[in-house]
Amino acid sequence: MDTGTHIVMGIALGGLAMIDPVVATHPVTATAVVAGAIVGSLAPDVDTVLKLRNNAVYIRHHRGITHSIPAVLLWPIAITGVIHFIVPEANLLHLWLWTFLAVFLHVFVDIFNSYGTQALRPFSSKWVALGVINTFDPIIFLLHVVALMFWAFGANPVFTILLLYGIVFLYYLLRFSVQHAVKHAVRNTLPSAEEIIIAPTIRFFQWRIAAISKTHHYVGRAYGRSINIYDKFDRKPIPDSPLVKAALQDKNLQAFISFSPIYRWEIAQHEHIHEVRLIDLRYRSNDYYPFVAVVHLNEDLEILNSYTGWIFSEDKLRKKLDFMSN
Known part of the structure; x- marks a missing residue:
């Protein structure tokens, strides 16, 4: 899910935590639990910073190790440790329990997107993607916002959030x-x-x-x-040629292939430059396929530049490739 939805989910979980007598009767613990639920709802997406490095690294690793079984166990420990250091009066066990639930819920709901997660690592590197909920689902987001508004205006948080979860569950079934x-x-x-x-x-x-x-x-x-x-x-297999073998050594093409389950290929020549392009077929938009991987090679089959990511025009793609070559 998107960041905004994860935030409102974390706040909602903090409201549901009032069902826990230890949390409900101890204001310091309640404050710490809400903080833990929000941070826990965001923590697995810390790998978004990989975008700052390059798209190839981001595509290969986003929702990978940070959403794995070890991460689901380690994130709550780390978050709980930091919050308890700041607020030592908070009940450690209950803070950990609700933070763990927030992290687990984050990874669980991401499974329902078409992007998916590697939630079964280290037992399997397979991407688990059920493809029933868009990365940003306005209905789920608005349902959470409405529930949080009712809570803010005095409604019982436990009843409100339980009702919210019941409606969301029915929505998922639909x-x-x-x-x-x-x-x-x-x-x-x-x-x-x-x-x-x-x-x-x-x-x-x-x-x-x-x-x-x-x-x-x-x-x-x-x-x-x-x-x-x-x-x-x-449907044609990609040629088993020296040109293609050289192109497939490129990190951007490798990242694309690791992510895309259905794509087609194009090979072209521009003056003395060979171009190998892979085109993901899942994201057609306005007669264009914006998610691609492109590599340029010279006549000696040496890689000159490459790119993978979202591009919505050929002009922007050329500018990206020119930038990569500088």
């Missing part, structure tokens, strides 16, 4: 039901599809669609149960 209906409609539209990827959008009834058959890639969008296929590409 999203799964809609996703299932969309997938069924896609199978009827594309009976030859061997794999179907359905990703949510910020709009409730709209879903991105990418599908793979033995011979083609399909890209479209669902509006309710109405399926529109916009693009159809021949």
Whole structure:
């Protein structure tokens, strides 16, 4: 989920903590628990700072080790230790329990996005992504904001947050039901599809669609149960050539491949420069595919520059590549 949603989830969890008699009857502990719940709801996303290094590192590691099983166990210990050092009067055990729940809830809700997490590490490096909730879901966010407003105006926090969680739970079930209906409609539209990827959008009834058959890639969008296929590409294996082998040594292409489950490739030559481009098919927007990886090589197959990330025009991509080469 996005940062704003994680923040309101942390505050809401702090309200639910009033169900704990130790927290409810000890104001210092209550304050510490609310702080722990908010920080715990944000801590796993500390790896966002990897963007400052480069996109390749960010793509390979975001929601990776910081969302793993060891991290879920270690984050609460670290956060609790810092808060208890600042507020030693707070009950240590109950502070840890609610902070742990905040960290766990963060990782758990991220699983429902299409991006997913490596929540099963170190047992598996597989990305767990159920793809039913958009990274920012306005309904979930607004439900939390409304509940927090009721709490701020004097409503019982325990009852309010329990009611909130009940509504959110039903909303998740509804999203799964809609996703299932969309997938069924896609199978009827594309009976030859061997794999179907359905990703949510910020709009409730709209879903991105990418599908793979033995011979083609399909890209479209669902509006309710109405399926529109916009693009159809021949499915061809990437050439096993010296040029491609050299390009695949690039860190940006490697990061892209580790992240993207469905992409197509293009190879072009501009004067004395070879270009290898990989294009993720899941994020079509306004007739353009903005998530790409591009590498330029000279005639000796030496890498000149490369880039991976979100680009919404060819001019911006060229500027990025020119910047990388300087």
